[in-house]
Amino acid sequence: MINSINNKKTVGITGASGALGKELTKLFRQKGYSVIGFTHSKADSEINLESPNVWIKWECGQESKLTKHLKNIDILILNHGIYNLSRENTNYENSIEINALSNFKFLNLFEDIAIKNESLIKKEIWINTSEAEILPALNPSYEISKSLLGQLVSFKRNLQEKDTKKKLIIKKIILGPFKSELNPIGIMNPKFVSKRILELANSKRYLIIISPNPLSYLLFPLKELLNFLYCQIIFKYKN
Numbered sequence: 001m002i003n004s005i006n007n008k009k010t011v012g013i014t015g016a017s018g019a020l021g022k023e024l025t026k027l028f029r030q031k032g033y034s035v036i037g038f039t040h041s042k043a044d045s046e047i048n049l050e051s052p053n054v055w056i057k058w059e060c061g062q063e064s065k066l067t068k069h070l071k072n073i074d075i076l077i078l079n080h081g082i083y084n085l086s087r088e089n090t091n092y093e094n095s096i097e098i099n100a101l102s103n104f105k106f107l108n109l110f111e112d113i114a115i116k117n118e119s120l121i122k123k124e125i126w127i128n129t130s131e132a133e134i135l136p137a138l139n140p141s142y143e144i145s146k147s148l149l150g151q152l153v154s155f156k157r158n159l160q161e162k163d164t165k166k167k168l169i170i171k172k173i174i175l176g177p178f179k180s181e182l183n184p185i186g187i188m189n190p191k192f193v194s195k196r197i198l199e200l201a202n203s204k205r206y207l208i209i210i211s212p213n214p215l216s217y218l219l220f221p222l223k224e225l226l227n228f229l230y231c232q233i234i235f236k237y238k239n
Helices: 019-030 063-070 090-114 139-157 188-198 216-238
Strands: 011-016 034-039 055-056 075-078 123-128 168-175 207-210
Touching: 011 063, 019 075, 019 188, 034 075, 034 216, 063 090, 063 139, 063 188, 090 168, 139 168, 139 216, 188 207, 207 216
Parallel strands: 011 034, 011 075, 034 055, 075 123, 123 168, 168 207
Antiparallel strands: none
């Protein structure tokens, strides 16, 4: 939450070299935060007033090697992913690995760090799952991977132990189509989207929905409510 995170110093952003990652970086830098940008590309090493303070190069599948960097982060924003229209089996595998499993590995790593954190300030993780979690994106591999990620995040949050909830805040970011290299015909401007993310993160809400589609504001809260009720049944059965 922005008002409560004014005392926090470091933000980590995966996909920091993308359109949304760049805009988020600019906003956090303007507010005085130190930003760590995680990237796959060697070309994104430039350091200036609008770039991350530090670039960290990483590869999907090697998330555990980033633990030492994640320990220094107060807010981790997971924003990396791929959007490939290929119908090849390898594309489905890559989409699931990068869009879903990699994000889930980051979430688990950061949760472990938060649990061991002795600071009174809670750590936060914001995960960009996309509207494609439940709405069509004209790309089956993308939809499947985002649906999996959305389910993993929902279950993770709803099945958190009480002690973990005191240490880690999870927020799910649901975005409609915004203009980027992955989606050049996106409707929304990434600068507008980044500002809205920070504005909505100021509340205690778990879902951060930014979309021109009114259905998103109805369907996603309903889906999360059903997931919450289901997890309550799981807890009751477990006990």
